[in-house]
Amino acid sequence: MAIATGTVEGHRPKQTSFEVERIREDFPILKRKIRGKPLIYLDNAATSQKPQVVIDAITRYYSAANANIHRGVHYLSEQATAAYEAARAKVRAHLNAREDREIIFVRGTTEAINLVAYSYGRKHVKKGDEIIVSAMEHHSNIVPWQMLCEEKGARLRVIPMNDDGELLLDEYEKLLGPHTRIVAVNHVSNALGTVNPVRKIIEMAHAHGARVLIDGAQSVPHLPVDVQDLDSDFYVFSGHKVFGPTGIGAVYGKASLLESMPPFMGGGDMIRTVTFEKTTYNDLPYKFEAGTPYIAGGIGLGTAIDYIGQLDLSAIAAYEHDLLEYATRAVSGLGGIRIIGTAREKASVLSFVMDGVHPHDIGTIVDREGVAIRTGHHCAQPVMKRFGIPATARASFAFYNTKEEVDALVRALLKVREIIK
Amino acid sequence: MSDLGDLYQQVILDHNRSPRNFGKLADANRQAEGYNPLCGDHFTVYLKVENGVIQDVGFQGSGCAISKASSSLMSAFLKGKTQEEAEKLFQTFHEMVMGKLSEPERLESLGKLVALSGVCDYPARVKCASLAWHAMIAALKGESREVSTE
Ligand SMILES: Cc1ncc(COP(=O)(O)O)c(C=O)c1O
Numbered sequence: 001m002a003i004a005t006g007t008v009e010g011h012r013p014k015q016t017s018f019e020v021e022r023i024r025e026d027f028p029i030l031k032r033k034i035r036g037k038p039l040i041y042l043d044n045a046a047t048s049q050k051p052q053v054v055i056d057a058i059t060r061y062y063s064a065a066n067a068n069i070h071r072g073v074h075y076l077s078e079q080a081t082a083a084y085e086a087a088r089a090k091v092r093a094h095l096n097a098r099e100d101r102e103i104i105f106v107r108g109t110t111e112a113i114n115l116v117a118y119s120y121g122r123k124h125v126k127k128g129d130e131i132i133v134s135a136m137e138h139h140s141n142i143v144p145w146q147m148l149c150e151e152k153g154a155r156l157r158v159i160p161m162n163d164d165g166e167l168l169l170d171e172y173e174k175l176l177g178p179h180t181r182i183v184a185v186n187h188v189s190n191a192l193g194t195v196n197p198v199r200k201i202i203e204m205a206h207a208h209g210a211r212v213l214i215d216g217a218q219s220v221p222h223l224p225v226d227v228q229d230l231d232s233d234f235y236v237f238s239g240h241k242v243f244g245p246t247g248i249g250a251v252y253g254k255a256s257l258l259e260s261m262p263p264f265m266g267g268g269d270m271i272r273t274v275t276f277e278k279t280t281y282n283d284l285p286y287k288f289e290a291g292t293p294y295i296a297g298g299i300g301l302g303t304a305i306d307y308i309g310q311l312d313l314s315a316i317a318a319y320e321h322d323l324l325e326y327a328t329r330a331v332s333g334l335g336g337i338r339i340i341g342t343a344r345e346k347a348s349v350l351s352f353v354m355d356g357v358h359p360h361d362i363g364t365i366v367d368r369e370g371v372a373i374r375t376g377h378h379c380a381q382p383v384m385k386r387f388g389i390p391a392t393a394r395a396s397f398a399f400y401n402t403k404e405e406v407d408a409l410v411r412a413l414l415k416v417r418e419i420i421k
Numbered sequence: 422m423s424d425l426g427d428l429y430q431q432v433i434l435d436h437n438r439s440p441r442n443f444g445k446l447a448d449a450n451r452q453a454e455g456y457n458p459l460c461g462d463h464f465t466v467y468l469k470v471e472n473g474v475i476q477d478v479g480f481q482g483s484g485c486a487i488s489k490a491s492s493s494l495m496s497a498f499l500k501g502k503t504q505e506e507a508e509k510l511f512q513t514f515h516e517m518v519m520g521k522l523s524e525p526e527r528l529e530s531l532g533k534l535v536a537l538s539g540v541c542d543y544p545a546r547v548k549c550a551s552l553a554w555h556a557m558i559a560a561l562k563g564e565s566r567e568v569s570t571e
Binding site: 357358359360361364365368375376377384390391419420421 | 428434438458462483484489545
């Protein structure tokens with residue numbers, strides 16, 4: 001079967017199974033040695049590695065097609081514009097949005113949430129209104145709403161979670177009411193790995209007339225996402241976590257909502273006419289894309305989406321699930337370990353603490369074995385507080401990770417025990 | 422390449438396991454908090470200062486082995502030092518953990534604190550080693566605010 005979009009050069013037939021060794025060949029950095037040992041990259045929730053096709057697409061753009069977009073009549077500008085807009089279409093297809101103009105390119109999830117809070121939020125949230133977030137949000141899905149609440153005299157409410165790191169939907173139902181304007185929840189938690197029942201969360205919010213933003217930073221790399229099926233009002237993600245470049249991401253918003261929203265930033269490209277008396281704004285999506293965008297980044301993201309598109313996504317999901325189970329069992333087996341985040345539905349993330357050893361020391365020691373994990377609060381301080389810990393160690397997986405790498409992590413953790421007695 | 426043993430020396434592991442002067446100092450007349458938001462290390466340093474001399478030191482809080490051992494070693498080392506001496510020690514200590522000590526002979530003035538010299542090979546850990554020191558300086562200056570490493 002050929003790739004549907006058929007635009008990646010050097011594309012190959014869609015894979016119907018999953019061979020991790022072959023996949024690893026696509027990621028040049030995985031051949032690197034760290035301090036003389038093979039790199040074992042288990043920090044994919046922070047950012048993912050990039051396949052060669054993405055790196056090549058960026059290089060090719062700069063070496064053969066660099067020009068500003070939407071502005072020139074010359075050949076290169078037309079080519080660059082076409083490539084950038086093709087990337088938008090790929091993002092649309094990947095999220096199954098209805099129209100290309102519902103996809104707005106931004107720097108990443110953080111900017112995406114700020115855009116929605118600033119533009120939709122400032123227009124629709126009034127004094128006395130309520131915005132609901134969950135207890136497991138990344139700071140970027142807390143702070144913009146807090147700023148909005150402060151400005152408008154609105155109130156931030158929080159959906160609590162249980163000790164496994166699962167949201168309490170009964171409590172959520174109680175929070176919903178006539179004052180609820182916006183619900184903002186992550187699809188997958190970066191600190192706990194919980195996969196939240198966002199379809200249900202959205203349905204419940206809609207029953208109260210509230211709009212919903214889903215933070216898809218951790219879901220788009222691991223799950224198929226269908227914004228129409230979810231009926232999400234806004235869905236946002238970062239390119240760098242889905243094997244694309246840093247500095248590019250997207251907002252999906254329902255066209256009717258985006259139409260009604262004021263611009264986020266003013267400047268070039270987002271206007272139709274400018275006089276000193278009055279400016280009229282451009283159509284979607286350009287109304288929200290002021291200034292020269294990260295063209296190479298958009299093209300790189302499009303290529304990353306093509307790349308995952310030609311993999312067998314259900315085989316990958318099964319593989320990742322298996323890997324996470326294997327890792328959970330292996331790390332728990334060490335004893336003196338507490339796994340933080342034990343939800344029934346989980347993806348990719350294994351957060352844990354070790355008796356008598358601070359996560360920071362774990363991070364430093366395993367790094368010496370070539371194992372890259374994240375330690376700290378993962379930009380989710382309220383989650384740490386909820387579990388009564390200052391920080392966790394977190395291994396997060398991608399489809400190019402292997403059981404052998406998990407074994408190496410376990411050996412490195414044994415070394416931690418050996419050193420910090 | 423430096424060995425992990427250079428970072429986690431026996432002295433450090435020992436002070437991590439059984440920190441000295443751990444706990445609130447009842448008759449402290451200066452105190453300040455140190456917080457590293459990146460890793461959640463959080464310590465309060467208590468000082469009893471009389472006539473410009475540090476009579477007693479205590480600390481409380483939680484953090485990684487490096488920050489805890491550094492707090493403990495510091496607390497033991499500062500007792501009986503003058504304010505001026507403490508400030509100078511901080512300078513020297515800071516240069517050591519940054520790997521920027523201009524005159525190596527000044528290392529001697531640091532005594533047991535030299536155990537933390539391995540930190541300079543781990544840039545991400547320098548803040549752990551210096552957290553309690555920043556709090557100590559803030560306390561000496563009578564600043565009761567929380568100091569942050571960020
Ligand atoms: C759940 C979640 N939301 C938001 C973000 C912020 O993404 P970015 O830093 O790419 O803007 C992250 C990244 O760590 C995340 O994991």
